[in-house]
Amino acid sequence: MKTSSPASGTLYPVGTPIGNLEDITLRALRILKEVDCIAAEDTRTARKLLNRYEIHTPTISYYDARERRKSGIIVGRLKAGESVALISEAGLPGISDPGYRLINEAIDAGVPVIPIPGPTASFTALVVSGLPADRFIFEGFLPPAKTARRKKLFLLQDEERTLIFYESPRRLITTLNEMKEIFGDRKVVIARELTKKFEEIIRGTVSEVLDRLAGREIKGEVVLLAEGRRGKPDWKHISAPDQINLVMKDLGIIRMEAIKLVAELRGRSKSEIYRRYHHKSP
Ligand code: SAM
Numbered sequence: 001m002k003t004s005s006p007a008s009g010t011l012y013p014v015g016t017p018i019g020n021l022e023d024i025t026l027r028a029l030r031i032l033k034e035v036d037c038i039a040a041e042d043t044r045t046a047r048k049l050l051n052r053y054e055i056h057t058p059t060i061s062y063y064d065a066r067e068r069r070k071s072g073i074i075v076g077r078l079k080a081g082e083s084v085a086l087i088s089e090a091g092l093p094g095i096s097d098p099g100y101r102l103i104n105e106a107i108d109a110g111v112p113v114i115p116i117p118g119p120t121a122s123f124t125a126l127v128v129s130g131l132p133a134d135r136f137i138f139e140g141f142l143p144p145a146k147t148a149r150r151k152k153l154f155l156l157q158d159e160e161r162t163l164i165f166y167e168s169p170r171r172l173i174t175t176l177n178e179m180k181e182i183f184g185d186r187k188v189v190i191a192r193e194l195t196k197k198f199e200e201i202i203r204g205t206v207s208e209v210l211d212r213l214a215g216r217e218i219k220g221e222v223v224l225l226a227e228g229r230r231g232k233p234d235w236k237h238i239s240a241p242d243q244i245n246l247v248m249k250d251l252g253i254i255r256m257e258a259i260k261l262v263a264e265l266r267g268r269s270k271s272e273i274y275r276r277y278h279h280k281s282p
Contacts, residue, residue, distance in 0.1 A: 015118015019196035125191035136162040162228035
């Protein structure tokens with residue numbers, strides 16, 4: 001890593017609102033005014049925010065598909081002495097949003113990176129969820145493909161910390177049904193349209209939440225939280241070979257994949273679980 005040259009500019013990842021435009025800090029507004037340019041995931045959304053606060057700083061677009069090419073250009077500008085604010089469409093850049101590549105390239109180039117904090121949907125939802133907030137994990141979006149999503153949930157079933165997911169409103173019911181099947185009927189929370197006009201928080205067991213949502217068209221943006229597993233997992237009730245057979249059937253995956261998953265879940269090596277399966281020992 002190079003050391004920062006006195007001539008280089010600064011990269012400021014800036015937190016912006018997740019809905020309500022009032023949720024922005026005074027410091028964020030000042031930085032957005034003072035920088036030479038704003039790299040924005042969505043320049044149209046950025047314009048709404050900037051117009052509201054009469055900020056006339058030029059914007060350039062910086063989104064997923066162009067991250068690689070744009071990062072190089074932006075780092076070039078930073079090295080030439082310009083300061084740049086990085087904002088995403090909502091919340092914190094880099095959190096299920098572009099930013100990671102640019103921030104890393106700036107760090108590697110020795111450019112100072114100074115965070116300007118702001119809201120993020122994940123923590124905002126966690127705080128009002130009523131679920132333990134002392135230990136939690138953020139999983140971002142679950143994979144959209146059915147098998148990959150079920151595998152992910154399977155591997156998370158023994159997680160003891162509160163789980164936070166981003167979810168599309170179209171997949172919410174499917175995911176809740178899969179959670180009920182794989183995690184059991186534990187507590188979940190839906191935080192929908194946070195800070196916006198139709199903000200809604202639904203708390204309950206998976207079954208209760210599914211009942212509340214029955215027949216409804218779910219719209220807007222959603223954070224889904226699940227209570228972590230209570231108590232230690234007890235594998236005595238099922239042998240490794242039986243679990244492999246169950247997993248193959250439930251997730252529709254081949255034996256070697258099931259062996260790998262069960263090994264990961266039980267914290268054992270693949271070869272040990274493979275041997276147990278073939279000798280049918282518990
Ligand atoms: N960078 C953002 C952050 O810091 O929260 C997240 C961007 S991610 C592409 C968008 C997802 O975040 C949405 O699909 C939803 O799951 C969640 N989200 C964003 N704004 C939200 C809001 N106002 N209410 C509920 N969920 C929200």
